[in-house]
Amino acid sequence: MTAAASTTAGPRTVGEIMSHPPVTATADETVAAAADRMHAQRVGSVVVVDGSRPVGILTERDLVRIVADDTGSASVAHWMTPDPDSVAPDVEVTQAFARLAEHGYRHIPVVEEECLIGVVSMRDLMRLAQIQPADKLAHDVPRGLEGVVVAETTIGDVRGLEGFYHYRQYNAIDLAETRSIEDVWYLLFEGQLPDRAQRSAFDAEIRPLREIPADVKAALPEIVRAAPDAAPLDLLRTTVSLLGASLGFQPSLDVGASELRRQALRVCAAVPSLLCALSRLQRGQSIIDPNPDLPHSANYLYMMLGEIPTPEHARGVEQYMIATIDHGFNASTFTARVITSTGADLAAAVIGGIGALSGPLHGGAPSRALDTIDAIGTVERADAYLRDVVERGDRLMGFGHRVYKTDDPRNVMLRSVAERLQAPKLDVAKYVEQRAVEILAELKPDRKLYANVEFYAGVVMDACGVPREMFTPTFASSRVIGWTVHILEQAADNRLIRPSAQYVGPPPPQPVPPPA
Ligand SMILES: CC(C)(COP(=O)(O)OP(=O)(O)OC[C@H]1O[C@@H](n2cnc3c(N)ncnc32)[C@H](O)[C@@H]1OP(=O)(O)O)[C@@H](O)C(=O)NCCC(=O)NCCS
DSSP states (O other): OEEOOOOOSSSOBHHHHOEESOOEEOTTSBHHHHHHHHHHHTOSEEEEEETTEEEEEEEHHHHHHHHHHTOTTSBHHHHSEESOOOBOTTSBHHHHHHHHGGGTOSEEEEEETTEEEEEEEHHHHHHHHTTSOHHHHGGGSOGGGTTOOOOOOSSEEEETTTTEEEETTEEHHHHHHHSOHHHHHHHHHHSSOOOHHHHHHHHHHHGGGGSOOHHHHHHHHHHHHHSTTSOHHHHHHHHHHHHHHHTTOOOGGGSOHHHHHHHHHHHHHHHHHHHHHHHHHHTTOOOOOOOTTSOHHHHHHHHHHSSOOOHHHHHHHHHHHHHTSOBTBOHHHHHHHHHHHTTOOHHHHHHHHHHHHTSTTTTSOHHHHHHHHHHHOSGGGHHHHHHHHHHTTOOOTTBOOSSOSSOOHHHHHHHHHHHHTTOTTHHHHHHHHHHHHHHHHHHSTTSOOOBOHHHHHHHHHHHTTOOGGGHHHHHHHHHHHHHHHHHHHHHHTOOOOOOOOOOOSSOSOOOOOOOO
């Protein structure tokens, strides 16, 4: 069996790249016989035919299901996908790919006048479609890259329709309900939860790394003086830059995996200290050094507020932090990976992540969500306020999500944390959440908009004493763990991320006019 040779110089068609003759089976054969033929011919599928007409397809994925079911003697008809989609041989590769990509098929029968003449694999279509000029492809890429898979990862994933996300192999919410942030941090870095000895070794490794290097610490008052009203997250960008330079970070391209891991841990441990120091200086208070006797989240509140927090408050913030460490290929994580893909140093990638997170459509929403709850004030005012926002075309902060089309599991967990803490704004928040979801369903009926993680984030942090300007910085202080794990993964198997755009301006080349 051969791949058809290219015969024309123009855009390639399915007929030119398909494999032919196709390997076939009949519906009444056993799957064992069909599997034998797939193995012998080294193909990933057989097209099931009635005469020369395709009536089904059996793929290696079906074989896996069959083996799991231990029914190798069953007939092909029982396991095949009936009436498979097919493609004509004269269709251009790019068009075929665009039309079939969203279905998740791997092999497509090529059919001419109802007769099977070949098979084409989605992998071949994809490979060839991607070397076409960008203008042939751009219309196929959804705006905002929604749903586009850009990498493989072993770190975690989000399943939007199920309302589920995970870190490594564990449900992230289960981790947030039962584990410390140090355990989850270890899981993300090492790929497994720590045992007792690993936990104490990791604690011993990270606690000293919370200290801000002396030269960076000395520069902080000057940085705050230069921009006294700046958001703490904006000052964090500046200080992470300084931290990386002062610690001598080199381009990730030139740094080995263990050095990059060391840098990652250093930045993750130092970011909370930097944020608390900056925020205190902005409030005219003195910096509080990290307390090596406190676990991560309690120490964070201690450095921020100057008092050892209650276990309830420390746990509330810890659960929020665990739940926000990672979340698929969100905008800031993607940004950090893009920067790492250039070989730039780890600090540059983290600074990019901070910049992306600061936007109100990503991490900048929790203080705005709490502002909304405050502006509403009492339940009687909720309806009019919420309707007005949506009707004038604005967004309700803390609602909607690119991936979740059902309840955001982080929001559900944080609502229960807010209940446990008896958060002062809880009653109004619950009413606002319920009415906002109903009003959004009424005014945006096709959109499936629910409260997201940011909605109760502010309520929980407010209940734990975190000042409003530190809401998004607290998000950054946990998400930095996620960013750096992604940076390590990207650097370990790197290829420059460099997509294309479709040019839609005036047609070039036009003569360059002489200067006026
Ligand atoms: C998170 C968010 C950016 C996702 O955006 P997205 O997937 O690109 O969704 P879109 O921007 O395509 O919006 C789809 C539709 O839903 C509407 N919509 C989405 N979120 C909305 C919200 N919070 N309030 C009102 N309408 C909203 C949009 O106006 C749009 O409606 P239209 O098609 O009639 O114009 C968006 O839901 C949002 O802006 N939410 C508010 C900010 C926020 O809470 N961010 C934190 C995210 S964790």
